[in-house]
Amino acid sequence: MIDNISKQIRRTIIELANASKGPHVGSSLSCVDLLAALYFEEMRVDPWEERDIFILSKAHAAMSLYSTLAARGIIDKALLDGYYVNDGTLPAHLDNTTARGVEVSAGSLGHGFNIGLGMAYGFKKKASPRRVFTIVGDGECQEGSIWEGALFAPKLQLDNFTAIIDYNNLQGYGRATELCSFEPVKAKWEAFGWCAIEIDGHNYGEISAALKANPSGRPKVIIARTTKGKGVSFMEDQLIWHYYIVTDEHKRQALMELA
Amino acid sequence: MRNAFIDTAIAACAHRDDVFIIAGDAGLGVFDNFKETHPDRFINLGVAEQNMASMASGLAMAGYKVFIYNIIPFVLYRCYEQIRNDICYQDVPVVLVGIGSGLTYAPQGMTHYSIEDIGLARTLPNLTVISPIDPMEAMAAARYALNARHPVYVRLAKRGEPNIHSIEPPDITMPQVVRDGSDVAIFFHGSIAEEAIKAAAELAEDNIHPRLVSMPMIQPINEQGVADVLKGIKTAITVEEHYANCGFGDIFIKTLIKHPKVTQIETLGIPPRFIHEIKDTKGMRDFFGISSPFIVKTVKKYYNR
Numbered sequence: 001m002i003d004n005i006s007k008q009i010r011r012t013i014i015e016l017a018n019a020s021k022g023p024h025v026g027s028s029l030s031c032v033d034l035l036a037a038l039y040f041e042e043m044r045v046d047p048w049e050e051r052d053i054f055i056l057s058k059a060h061a062a063m064s065l066y067s068t069l070a071a072r073g074i075i076d077k078a079l080l081d082g083y084y085v086n087d088g089t090l091p092a093h094l095d096n097t098t099a100r101g102v103e104v105s106a107g108s109l110g111h112g113f114n115i116g117l118g119m120a121y122g123f124k125k126k127a128s129p130r131r132v133f134t135i136v137g138d139g140e141c142q143e144g145s146i147w148e149g150a151l152f153a154p155k156l157q158l159d160n161f162t163a164i165i166d167y168n169n170l171q172g173y174g175r176a177t178e179l180c181s182f183e184p185v186k187a188k189w190e191a192f193g194w195c196a197i198e199i200d201g202h203n204y205g206e207i208s209a210a211l212k213a214n215p216s217g218r219p220k221v222i223i224a225r226t227t228k229g230k231g232v233s234f235m236e237d238q239l240i241w242h243y244y245i246v247t248d249e250h251k252r253q254a255l256m257e258l259a
Numbered sequence: 260m261r262n263a264f265i266d267t268a269i270a271a272c273a274h275r276d277d278v279f280i281i282a283g284d285a286g287l288g289v290f291d292n293f294k295e296t297h298p299d300r301f302i303n304l305g306v307a308e309q310n311m312a313s314m315a316s317g318l319a320m321a322g323y324k325v326f327i328y329n330i331i332p333f334v335l336y337r338c339y340e341q342i343r344n345d346i347c348y349q350d351v352p353v354v355l356v357g358i359g360s361g362l363t364y365a366p367q368g369m370t371h372y373s374i375e376d377i378g379l380a381r382t383l384p385n386l387t388v389i390s391p392i393d394p395m396e397a398m399a400a401a402r403y404a405l406n407a408r409h410p411v412y413v414r415l416a417k418r419g420e421p422n423i424h425s426i427e428p429p430d431i432t433m434p435q436v437v438r439d440g441s442d443v444a445i446f447f448h449g450s451i452a453e454e455a456i457k458a459a460a461e462l463a464e465d466n467i468h469p470r471l472v473s474m475p476m477i478q479p480i481n482e483q484g485v486a487d488v489l490k491g492i493k494t495a496i497t498v499e500e501h502y503a504n505c506g507f508g509d510i511f512i513k514t515l516i517k518h519p520k521v522t523q524i525e526t527l528g529i530p531p532r533f534i535h536e537i538k539d540t541k542g543m544r545d546f547f548g549i550s551s552p553f554i555v556k557t558v559k560k561y562y563n564r
Contacts, residue, residue: 096349104320105348108340114310115345118317125279125299126322145341148310156302 002204005071006036007258010231012067012080014254017246020084022092026229026241028064030168030201031135034224035068037207038133045074052130053119055104057112058137058166059094065102066090074101110143112136113163117149120161120219131160139171142180147192153219154193162211162220166201168228170239189221201226232257260450261358261417262289263394267401268326268354269293272300278405279318283311283329285358290328308333312341319351324405330364331357331373331414339379346410347383354404355412360390360449361500362529362543363416369534373414378505380412381478388478389431390414390507392452395424396475399431416450418540423452423473432476433484440468443562444492445554448474448507451500454544458554467562469496477507480514494523494561498549503528525557 009032017025039045043052056065066083069075079099082089090098093107106112113136120132140146153161167185169175176182189196195215199206201224210222228242229235232254246254269292272278282290282303294301304311308329315325327334334357335342346353357376364371380388387407391397397415404411428435437452438459447455452473459471472488474480489495495515497508508526515521529547536546544550 105344108344110309111313111341111345114313114341115317115320117310118314118319119321120317121314122318122321122323128321145309145313148307149314151307152304152310152314 002036002040005040006032007231009036009064009067009071011255011258012070013063014232014246014251014258016063016067016080016083018248018251020092021245022084023243023245024060024063024092025244025246026170026235026238027058027137028061029230029232029235030226030228031058031061031064031166032068032230033202033204034135034164034166034207034226035064037204037211039068039072041208042211043131043133045072050130053103053116053132055106055112055116055132055134056094057106057116057134058109058140059106059112060092061135061166062090062092062094065094066099069099069101075099109137109140110145113140114145114149116163117153117158117161120158121156123160124156124158131162133162133164135164135166137171138165138167138169138176138182141165141182142176150189150192150194157217158219159215159217162222164222164224166226167223168226170228170237170242172242174239185223189223194218195220196223197221198223199225202230260391260394260397260420261415264356264391264397264401264413264415265289265328267398268405271405272297275324277322277324278326279323280326280328281311281315283308283327283333285329285333308338309341312338313345315353316341316345316349316351319353320349324352324354326354326356326404328356328358330359330371331376332370335376335379335412343383347385350385350409352408353410354407355410357412357414358417360414360416361451362540363418363450365540365543366537372534374501374529375505376414377477377501377507381505381510385409386478387411387476388414389475390448390477391475392447392449392473393420393423395422395427396431396435396473399428400475403431414449418450420450420453423456428475432481434481434488435473435475436488437471437473440470441491443469443494443496443558444472444488445469445558446472446474446495446497446507446511447499448477449500451498451544451549454549454551455498455554457551458558461551461555462558467558469558469562474507474511477510480510482514482517485514486518489518489521492521494525495521496525496527496554496557496561498527498554500544500549501528502531504531523561525561527553527557
């Protein structure tokens, strides 16, 4: 069932990318399975006032969040028609005044992660059971702010905070592993005192198990190995799909594959 | 006035459970009592200003009124984008408490001066900017900040500034007439007020009585309040411990356009260059022409002319 949900979200992303002629379709496709697991399995969204919080820190993948929120019924599908158009409803990066479920305005990397830490800390202080989840990009982990937060979160025992790294190993201009000393990722986070779990970011069993794993009083980071452009054969692991426009022909082929 | 501000904010915690204070490895001793009485509402987030600003935003979203305490370069400069995106853009009730306004820390060196902070703060919509002249205004600023539903930046010196007002101003959003006078009005904010007061005392000996006006709230400027204090004024002089080209004086000129009876304007401030000179605060004020003798000279140039 969740497989069908993911396909539906991916189809919506293709439609949005095609209609808007905007970039970041590959980035959006890579974190769909993570979002589906969060919104359709793990996170509490009802009652809304007591919901868990999700922050898309890699906000350039906004199409994936909008598509997931629509699939989950949190936003009206009609809102999607105004994505990235003049006098529209939804911008290419997140603005929390535009739609329910967009918890945090974001678009610059290395912000949402730390705002999430602050929220998780606040919920802890208030003895609230609410939890905070965020998805960060692998390229985003080059931001110093990520590591500032990584240093402090274990000390604060933020076991209500989970960061998922969408590790597709294709950032805007190359592979994270070639640009910098990205690896070993898991060992880095563990050395900072985090509960670190490495998974296949497209395998629901693994995503679900990682989300449910007990972090033993520590914040959790899930290193999700993913494929940029996942689900559309000609987009998979292709750097150009960070930017390329989805033409009508691309859309036709992609929707066939995602049927 | 630093302590007046902090003590007022801390006092509110006795009857409020939503106030949270974040220090960035600064203010040794300032929060000792608070840490004891409210250990669950204070945290030192270390030498990590980006994280400090973003976490403050998150805490505010979780329902807290958050005060960030640090020296001004670490409250506004190092983490400007976090303040812009995470605090002002999201419009959350975070109070940025910046210490060491202007040349307070001279001669610590350029990295520690804050003579362009208003220039940065004025670029940020939703952000209220308050620069008190004395402990009384600092207390009023703290009370305003405690009740604000939006971001507030408070710019404070830290040199044991004496009280200029005899009572706490009831409305910190308004221009505050410190001493009445006519023809020429001197507008100022922050600890440089003492130079204006000194200048006025000297001018009084020559029977020259300019109106002294403190402008604690720099953003937004209360336009009606300005109109009221400009009655009978032909010359407006601004003086500040800040770059002249991007501070309060520069903002104020645009306000004065709406007041054609004010025909002459002078903005005293620091020229836009980095400071390599090694001088204390007083020495710097003299060097850059913003101390009392320069104010006296400027007033005499315009008084009853």
